[in-house]
Amino acid sequence: MHPAYSVIFFTSASGGGYLLLALLALFGALGILPTDPVLGVVGFGVGFVAVTAGLLASTFHLGHPERAWRAFSQWRSSWLSREGVLSLATFVPAGLLAILWVFFGRTSMPLAILTILLALATVSATAMIYASLKPVQRWANGYVLPNYLLLGLASGATWLALITAIVLPAFYATIVLDWTAIIALGLAALGKVAYWRFIDRSRSASTPESATGLGAIGKVRLFAAPHTEENYLLKEMGYQVARKHALKLRLIALALGFTVPAILVFLAMLVSGWAAVALLALATIGNAIGTLTERWLFFAEARHTVTLYYGSEAA
Amino acid sequence: MTALPAASPKKLGLVIDLDICVGCHACAVNCKEWNSGGHAAPLTDFDAYGAKPDGVWFNRIHTFEAGEGAAGRTVHFPKSCMHCETPACVTVCPTGASFKRAADGIVLVDEDKCIGCKLCSWACPYGAREFDSQEGVMKKCTLCIDRIYNETLDERDRVPACVAACPVGARHFGDLGDEDSPVSQLVAERGGYGLMPELGYTPVNQYLPPRPSQARAGCTGATALPVDDVTPARGFLRWVDRLLSR
Numbered sequence: 001m002h003p004a005y006s007v008i009f010f011t012s013a014s015g016g017g018y019l020l021l022a023l024l025a026l027f028g029a030l031g032i033l034p035t036d037p038v039l040g041v042v043g044f045g046v047g048f049v050a051v052t053a054g055l056l057a058s059t060f061h062l063g064h065p066e067r068a069w070r071a072f073s074q075w076r077s078s079w080l081s082r083e084g085v086l087s088l089a090t091f092v093p094a095g096l097l098a099i100l101w102v103f104f105g106r107t108s109m110p111l112a113i114l115t116i117l118l119a120l121a122t123v124s125a126t127a128m129i130y131a132s133l134k135p136v137q138r139w140a141n142g143y144v145l146p147n148y149l150l151l152g153l154a155s156g157a158t159w160l161a162l163i164t165a166i167v168l169p170a171f172y173a174t175i176v177l178d179w180t181a182i183i184a185l186g187l188a189a190l191g192k193v194a195y196w197r198f199i200d201r202s203r204s205a206s207t208p209e210s211a212t213g214l215g216a217i218g219k220v221r222l223f224a225a226p227h228t229e230e231n232y233l234l235k236e237m238g239y240q241v242a243r244k245h246a247l248k249l250r251l252i253a254l255a256l257g258f259t260v261p262a263i264l265v266f267l268a269m270l271v272s273g274w275a276a277v278a279l280l281a282l283a284t285i286g287n288a289i290g291t292l293t294e295r296w297l298f299f300a301e302a303r304h305t306v307t308l309y310y311g312s313e314a315a
Numbered sequence: 316m317t318a319l320p321a322a323s324p325k326k327l328g329l330v331i332d333l334d335i336c337v338g339c340h341a342c343a344v345n346c347k348e349w350n351s352g353g354h355a356a357p358l359t360d361f362d363a364y365g366a367k368p369d370g371v372w373f374n375r376i377h378t379f380e381a382g383e384g385a386a387g388r389t390v391h392f393p394k395s396c397m398h399c400e401t402p403a404c405v406t407v408c409p410t411g412a413s414f415k416r417a418a419d420g421i422v423l424v425d426e427d428k429c430i431g432c433k434l435c436s437w438a439c440p441y442g443a444r445e446f447d448s449q450e451g452v453m454k455k456c457t458l459c460i461d462r463i464y465n466e467t468l469d470e471r472d473r474v475p476a477c478v479a480a481c482p483v484g485a486r487h488f489g490d491l492g493d494e495d496s497p498v499s500q501l502v503a504e505r506g507g508y509g510l511m512p513e514l515g516y517t518p519v520n521q522y523l524p525p526r527p528s529q530a531r532a533g534c535t536g537a538t539a540l541p542v543d544d545v546t547p548a549r550g551f552l553r554w555v556d557r558l559l560s561r
């Protein structure tokens with residue numbers, strides 16, 4: 001599948017943004033984070049900016065962005081529509097919570113719970129857009145939903161650790177935030193490895209034989225394509241990354257995105273002040289590069305059944 | 316509404332005879348011609364006369380080889396929208412632009428609502444939807460709704476353009492929801508099938524498999540004698556023959 005940059009940026013930024021909002025709501029409601037106004041402005045600010053930038057980016061690849069409002073109408077059947085509705089709905093409790101936090105120095109358990117649930121639901125809906133597409137076996141599987149949630153959690157937790165280190169230096173509960181980030185990064189890495197193992201060891205039930213129904217005669221192969229040049233189908237659905245590049249990119253994603261950041265966050269616990277901030281900033285940058293690489297691979301490694309009509313042996 | 320309507324008794328669709336198709340692309344060309352001015356017009360082309368021509372087509376003709384050696388077959392394989400009974404291309408659409416008609420099962424795009432998110436084309440396993448990047452909307456086979464119900468056309472022309480064009484009669488159009496329709500009977504008789512049944516889209520269009528190949532050619536009715544040994548038996552030709560044979 002063709003990796004569209006706007007979609008890659010959208011899923012990375014908004015995934016991290018929603019989970020950052022959820023973590024702020026959670027730690028605020030539990031009293032682990034103080035309802036400090038500066039922390040509120042920066043924390044919710046980064047969350048809202050990431051989420052909004054992601055949502056705007058996701059409209060860039062549309063043929064008619066001016067009609068995007070129509071996408072809120074079909075939530076009964078469409079995960080893309082549900083994602084749109086949920087993504088906006090999350091702004092309501094999260095916005096109210098931010099106002100309470102910043103201007104009144106308090107938090108609210110019901111608003112926090114709503115924020116957490118809607119943020120998780122939004123990211124889940126994004127994942128389900130992909131996980132519900134049966135023609136792409138590498139998407140339509142049980143690994144995709146937990147992957148999306150864990151990737152968002154890893155980014156959100158790393159951002160929160162960095163923001164708190166900047167805004168509240170020498171904060172007593174830093175260790176909770178740091179360990180949250182380390183565990184989230186570790187789980188995200190495990191989820192990704194499990195996903196890669198799965199796609200390497202399984203195949204789509206669809207084959208050139210089932211796609212043409214000619215299997216009774218024998219093995220089916222393409223003799224002549226319908227057209228000489230690439231068409232929309234091949235540009236959009238036929239994109240495939242070379243296997244050797246994919247393996248390198250997986251290592252980059254795993255190392256830069258999760259392993260190195262986890263180590264950096266751990267080291268940040270051993271130092272304090274600006275040294276800790278610098279380490280956490282590096283962790284955040286690494287995680288961002290790794291997450292974008294992983295998102296790109298998620299598309300580039302995915303194979304669509306339409307390629308079976310163009311000479312692919314497996315989808 | 317992108318929710319699917321209750322299953323309609325009428326299921327209009329195509330039956331494609333893979334035994335007969337000669338791979339001439341006439342159906343695809345006539346489809347392009349008709350639909351360039353029809354319901355989903357235009358079917359934009361890019362660089363049409365250049366080195367990398369590209370454009371929107373609703374029907375594409377692939378050619379496959381199946382099997383090996385003498386048992387192997389070359390099969391021409393036209394492919395267009397199957398007007399599936401449970402098409403995810405419709406249910407994934409966030410805007411309601413994609414819909415399946417309750418009355419006859421035809422799957423269409425309302426181009427005025429389409430935001431061009433392309434998700435429906437990802438959801439179609441068969442590659443039946445092509446994005447028109449100039450118009451910014453998704454395009455697909457309409458089963459020629461502007462022909463099949465068109466009362467200004469002669470009754471015999473009220474079939475999809477592809478069916479009308481096929482020079483060998485490899486394409487049939489009709490109601491596959493009606494067991495007694497000619498198309499349904501053809502499917503029953505010849506063991507017609509839908510593509511990728513494992514995905515559960517339940518395509519309405521059906522393909523008739525190539526008939527088993529003959530091990531030896533049968534009698535074609537042509538004489539086995541070399542032509543110059545043939546002597547006309549009587550009449551003027553016999554006289555000419557004798558004159559020339561002197």
Ligand code: SF4
Pocket residue numbers: 395396397398399402403404405422438439440441442443444455516
């Ligand atoms: S063939 Fe593709 S576009 Fe046509 S109805 Fe089926 S899923 Fe939809």
Ligand code: SF4
Pocket residue numbers: 407408409410411412413424428429430431432433434435436452453
């Ligand atoms: S491209 Fe258009 S028809 Fe297809 S899913 Fe998006 S809005 Fe619906």
